[in-house]
Amino acid sequence: MKLEKCLTEENINQNLLNIQYAVRGPILQRALQIERELVKGVPKRFERVVRANCGDCHALGQKPITFIRQVLALVSFPELISSRLDIPQDVKDRAKELLDDCTKGSVGSYSPSNGLNLVRSRVAQYITNRDGVPSNPDDIYLGSGASDVIKSVLTLFVEDVGGKPPAVMVPIPQYPLFSGTLSELGVRQVDYYLDEEHDWALQISELERSWREASIESNVRALVVINPGNPTGQVLTRDNIEQIIKFAYERNLFILADEVYQENIVSKPFHSFKKVMFEMGAPYSRMELASFLTASKGWAAECGLRSGYVELLHLQPSVQKTFNTMRSVMQCPSVLGQCILDCVMKPPSPGKPSHNQFINEIRDIHQVLKERTATAYKTFNSIPGYFCNPIDGSMFAYPRIEIPVEAQLEAKKLNMSPDEFYCLRLLEETGVCVIPGTGFGQLPGSFHFRTTILHPKDEFQYMMDSIRRFHLNFMQLYP
Amino acid sequence: MKLEKCLTEENINQNLLNIQYAVRGPILQRALQIERELVKGVPKRFERVVRANCGDCHALGQKPITFIRQVLALVSFPELISSRLDIPQDVKDRAKELLDDCTKGSVGSYSPSNGLNLVRSRVAQYITNRDGVPSNPDDIYLGSGASDVIKSVLTLFVEDVGGKPPAVMVPIPQYPLFSGTLSELGVRQVDYYLDEEHDWALQISELERSWREASIESNVRALVVINPGNPTGQVLTRDNIEQIIKFAYERNLFILADEVYQENIVSKPFHSFKKVMFEMGAPYSRMELASFLTASKGWAAECGLRSGYVELLHLQPSVQKTFNTMRSVMQCPSVLGQCILDCVMKPPSPGKPSHNQFINEIRDIHQVLKERTATAYKTFNSIPGYFCNPIDGSMFAYPRIEIPVEAQLEAKKLNMSPDEFYCLRLLEETGVCVIPGTGFGQLPGSFHFRTTILHPKDEFQYMMDSIRRFHLNFMQLYP
Numbered sequence: 001m002k003l004e005k006c007l008t009e010e011n012i013n014q015n016l017l018n019i020q021y022a023v024r025g026p027i028l029q030r031a032l033q034i035e036r037e038l039v040k041g042v043p044k045r046f047e048r049v050v051r052a053n054c055g056d057c058h059a060l061g062q063k064p065i066t067f068i069r070q071v072l073a074l075v076s077f078p079e080l081i082s083s084r085l086d087i088p089q090d091v092k093d094r095a096k097e098l099l100d101d102c103t104k105g106s107v108g109s110y111s112p113s114n115g116l117n118l119v120r121s122r123v124a125q126y127i128t129n130r131d132g133v134p135s136n137p138d139d140i141y142l143g144s145g146a147s148d149v150i151k152s153v154l155t156l157f158v159e160d161v162g163g164k165p166p167a168v169m170v171p172i173p174q175y176p177l178f179s180g181t182l183s184e185l186g187v188r189q190v191d192y193y194l195d196e197e198h199d200w201a202l203q204i205s206e207l208e209r210s211w212r213e214a215s216i217e218s219n220v221r222a223l224v225v226i227n228p229g230n231p232t233g234q235v236l237t238r239d240n241i242e243q244i245i246k247f248a249y250e251r252n253l254f255i256l257a258d259e260v261y262q263e264n265i266v267s268k269p270f271h272s273f274k275k276v277m278f279e280m281g282a283p284y285s286r287m288e289l290a291s292f293l294t295a296s297k298g299w300a301a302e303c304g305l306r307s308g309y310v311e312l313l314h315l316q317p318s319v320q321k322t323f324n325t326m327r328s329v330m331q332c333p334s335v336l337g338q339c340i341l342d343c344v345m346k347p348p349s350p351g352k353p354s355h356n357q358f359i360n361e362i363r364d365i366h367q368v369l370k371e372r373t374a375t376a377y378k379t380f381n382s383i384p385g386y387f388c389n390p391i392d393g394s395m396f397a398y399p400r401i402e403i404p405v406e407a408q409l410e411a412k413k414l415n416m417s418p419d420e421f422y423c424l425r426l427l428e429e430t431g432v433c434v435i436p437g438t439g440f441g442q443l444p445g446s447f448h449f450r451t452t453i454l455h456p457k458d459e460f461q462y463m464m465d466s467i468r469r470f471h472l473n474f475m476q477l478y479p
Numbered sequence: 480m481k482l483e484k485c486l487t488e489e490n491i492n493q494n495l496l497n498i499q500y501a502v503r504g505p506i507l508q509r510a511l512q513i514e515r516e517l518v519k520g521v522p523k524r525f526e527r528v529v530r531a532n533c534g535d536c537h538a539l540g541q542k543p544i545t546f547i548r549q550v551l552a553l554v555s556f557p558e559l560i561s562s563r564l565d566i567p568q569d570v571k572d573r574a575k576e577l578l579d580d581c582t583k584g585s586v587g588s589y590s591p592s593n594g595l596n597l598v599r600s601r602v603a604q605y606i607t608n609r610d611g612v613p614s615n616p617d618d619i620y621l622g623s624g625a626s627d628v629i630k631s632v633l634t635l636f637v638e639d640v641g642g643k644p645p646a647v648m649v650p651i652p653q654y655p656l657f658s659g660t661l662s663e664l665g666v667r668q669v670d671y672y673l674d675e676e677h678d679w680a681l682q683i684s685e686l687e688r689s690w691r692e693a694s695i696e697s698n699v700r701a702l703v704v705i706n707p708g709n710p711t712g713q714v715l716t717r718d719n720i721e722q723i724i725k726f727a728y729e730r731n732l733f734i735l736a737d738e739v740y741q742e743n744i745v746s747k748p749f750h751s752f753k754k755v756m757f758e759m760g761a762p763y764s765r766m767e768l769a770s771f772l773t774a775s776k777g778w779a780a781e782c783g784l785r786s787g788y789v790e791l792l793h794l795q796p797s798v799q800k801t802f803n804t805m806r807s808v809m810q811c812p813s814v815l816g817q818c819i820l821d822c823v824m825k826p827p828s829p830g831k832p833s834h835n836q837f838i839n840e841i842r843d844i845h846q847v848l849k850e851r852t853a854t855a856y857k858t859f860n861s862i863p864g865y866f867c868n869p870i871d872g873s874m875f876a877y878p879r880i881e882i883p884v885e886a887q888l889e890a891k892k893l894n895m896s897p898d899e900f901y902c903l904r905l906l907e908e909t910g911v912c913v914i915p916g917t918g919f920g921q922l923p924g925s926f927h928f929r930t931t932i933l934h935p936k937d938e939f940q941y942m943m944d945s946i947r948r949f950h951l952n953f954m955q956l957y958p
Contacts, residue, residue: 004731005767005793005794005795005798006700006701006731006732006733006767007635007636007733007767007794007795007798008795008797008798009795009797009798009801011638011640012635012636012638012798012801013634013635013636013637013638014638015637016634016635016801016802016804016805017801019801019804019805019808020804021804021807021808024592024807024810054589056582056588056589057587058582058583058585058587058588059582059583059585059588059589060583061583064585064587069555069556070556072552072555072556072815073551073552073553073555073556073559074552076548076551076552076555076815077548077549077551077552080552080559080564083564084563085559085562085564102783103535103537103538104537104538104539104540106537106538106543106783107783107784108536108537108543108779108780108781108782108783108784109535109537109538109782109783110533110535110538110782110783111783113503144623144785144809144812144813145809145810147808147809147810148809151809155492155495155663156486156491156492156495157486157491157492158492158494159490159491159492159493161490176808177808180804180808181808184634184805184808221485222485252483252485253485254485254486288484288485288486300587301587302587303587303588303589303810304581304585304586304587304588304589304590304811304813304814304815305586305587305813305814305815306623306810306811306812306813306814314484315484315486316484316486316487316488318487318488319484319486319487319488319491322488322491322495322496322498323495325495325498325499325500325659326495326498326663328500328503328504329498329500329626329655329656329659329660329663330623330624330626330627330630331503331624331626331782331785332783332785333623333785334623334783334784334785334813334815334816335783335784335785336551336555336783336784336813336815336816337813337815
């Protein structure tokens with residue numbers, strides 16, 4: 001009797017088979033399985049899994065910002081605004097203002113596809129304040145996290161031009177949203193390597209090499225820059241950004257600036273690509289640019305709310321119109337997500353009732369980042385066979401690890417890369433769940449993992465101790 | 480001085496140029512402009528725009544369900560659970576249960592990519608209760624509205640097979656999410672016409688004609704069915720669904736069942752494709768199927784919250800694994816959206832404190848649907864030159880209108896289709912914003928528009944009167 005599947009591995013969209021997203025890949029799946037085993041009482045050498053796979057601060061115990069959550073509650077259930085509940089006036093004002101911009105005062109109505117007018121104006125004002133350069137709300141598109149709008153922008157480049165397939169330059173190591181999305185879209189990924197020996201510097205000579213080699217068979221159309229770096233945590237200098245802009249200008253590359261960690265910086269100044277472009281003057285100040293931010297990172301860290309934006313600069317009007325139409329098919333991003341982005345773009349002002357608490361909350365969050373980046377840097381460099389660059393920002397460490405040849409051979413037998421084998425052993429023996437460098441990219445022959453570093457102090461210390469103990473033991477096993 | 484754009488209409492993804500989404504297209508844009516003109520005091524023959532472009536109940540004044548909004552407020556700001564606020568115990572219980580399933584009790588943590596375990600179990604239970612057929616939570620994928628998961632499922636079919644390009648069968652008229660998404664993906668849309676002369680029946684002979692003609696040059700891989708119909712509002716009979724399933728089985732077509740209006744039915748029984756397949760037994764009960772539902776429709780109508788699901792049945796395991804990976808790159812849908820889907824899947828039970836209010840609220844909503852479908856049907860058929868089939872469900876009417884030849888010529892001069900011209904004139908003269916049939920599809924030579932019908936009674940009557948007056952006037956202008 002016939003019953004062949006309509007969809008088989010052979011006849012589905014073949015691009016999809018190439019997607020890899022290690023952050024939620026096999027290591028995490030195994031970690032979740034171990035968690036279930038622990039619940040069932042399966043004996044392990046550890047009592048709990050420490051998840052360090054993902055930049056998800058609330059999942060690590062960071063508390064939500066009170067102002068944001070109060071606003072969220074009030075826009076969800078507006079009867080609370082006039083209740084006897086002890087809610088600060090600026091929270092009530094913000095909720096009313098947001099509801100006024102929702103059709104018939106309900107967050108359950110669709111918003112415009114690009115987002116509520118109020119929120120887009122707030123984003124534009126935030127950018128203007130940050131850069132000292134005007135921003136137009138019509139250039140702002142809100143999305144379900146930055147991922148959503150990054151995917152939409154990358155979709156624009158899917159087209160052979162001059163008989164050559166399109167390609168996009170991506171830093172290595174990178175955040176696998178880029179590799180995964182380019183795989184899905186069937187756009188070639190062109191790797192340029194960050195210079196680990198020099199604090200993950202972005203060297204122009206490497207951009208040139210990468211572009212030159214790729215241009216033989218591809219049409220290189222865009223350049224992705226991740227600043228602050230993910231997973232690498234470095235912050236680009238202003239000079240470096242100028243050089244990158246000049247490089248892109250000369251080769252007519254569209255810059256995608258993933259700047260989602262701009263509020264997660266310890267000490268160095270953050271320079272947006274937009275600001276530097278404008279300061280450089282013409283012709284650079286007229287270049288196309290896509291710059292991304294999200295409420296999932298920064299001090300809000302509201303990953304689950306799915307909210308972000310792209311500012312799209314200097315697009316040809318017909319291209320922007322097409323982008324509008326494409327975005328409109330999915331209706332709009334979550335209106336509650338838009339509401340929290342509004343709070344992030346304009347937090348409580350000095351003098352307002354919520355201000356003090358807000359300042360205390362973000363001070364604590366910043367303090368944790370400062371301490372963890374320093375501790376991670378120090379600890380990793382104190383483990384024999386580990387090397388870690390200084391961490392300027394983001395919420396990750398990406399240490400390089402020596403893996404003995406014997407262990408590499410063992411990995412090969414198991415059909416794994418050495419870093420996957422290492423991370424899996426680490427997980428099985430300590431419960432610590434970090435993501436192998438293979439998922440982000442690394443120079444061939446070098447091995448890394450990415451770990452989130454924003455756990456509570458004790459948990460973080462426990463994780464670092466577990467990693468150290470594991471590694472010393474591992475080196476003895478594979479001398 | 481060079482400064483060619485990186486992105487031009489000529490070199491961007493050419494598929495995107497074909498996307499049309501009339502629901503948010505030029506007519507709505509003009510309506511929004513008119514609203515701004517009215518605010519500025521530009522004199523018009525009407526005082527306000529009546530938006531009827533979009534199935535957005537809250538925007539038409541429908542009140543949110545209290546239970547849903549109270550749960551939302553509590554999961555957003557959990558301190559409310561223990562406050563002195565007068566909140567029913569079942570709301571508190573639900574909020575706690577949801578927070579227990581969020582990592583570290585925060586809706587700001589990412590959920591699993593397919594959605595919270597609790598919510599997927601609830602969806603599976605809802606389906607099991609509805610169909611009397613088991614449902615597996617691992618087959619459920621939550622999304623940012625149904626649109627999001629529909630797009631993901633359609634993405635699977637992008638692949639030439641046997642040297643022929645892929646194609647998907649879509650009813651005409653259809654909801655333009657399908658045409659828009661197929662355009663973006665570069666998948667051919669194969670039209671099959673619903674039979675307006677017989678209450679928008681889905682005739683198997685027409686499916687056969689359509690499939691046969693398309694199969695000459697395409698590989699027809701899937702069949703979209705919209706039940707209840709959008710924009711047409713008919714509900715398929717069980718017999719008809721059986722015939723459709725047999726048709727799909729014989730041609731090895733994957734069925735996408737857009738069943739998002741299943742809770743918006745006036746009187747006829749709803750039969751899900753899944754239920755009918757299982758009742759038919761083997762081999763039909765083993766067919767692949769994607770069935771969609773959303774919290775944007777039904778009695779909840781929480782469009783702005785972006786929440787929906789697909790149940791994917793009988794996928795080849797490797798295909799399902801690939802689907803999982805593709806979905807994971809975008810992290811997860813809004814956790815707050817997931818929370819309201821939970822409330823929709825399991826509303827307050829009899830005997831619980833919220834039950835009475837809930838029952839009263841949904842009774843009112845159902846009553847409005849019942850009245851408006853009847854009034855729309857009656858009114859449209861009383862206008863000379865209008866014809867409207869009975870409306871079984873959804874929230875739309877899709878009347879056929881006669882447009883005089885003179886008016887058709889006038890439209891042609893303006894480079895518009897006759898129905899676009901008609902709807903634009905209607906908007907300019909009355910402020911009523913409906914969407915031309917061109918946006919949904921119609922038999923060549925016939926003209927329609929889609930209007931939402933869920934306005935408050937007075938507003939609805941005003942809209943119907945405006946349309947009648949306009950049409951009579953229009954027929955005098957173009958005799």
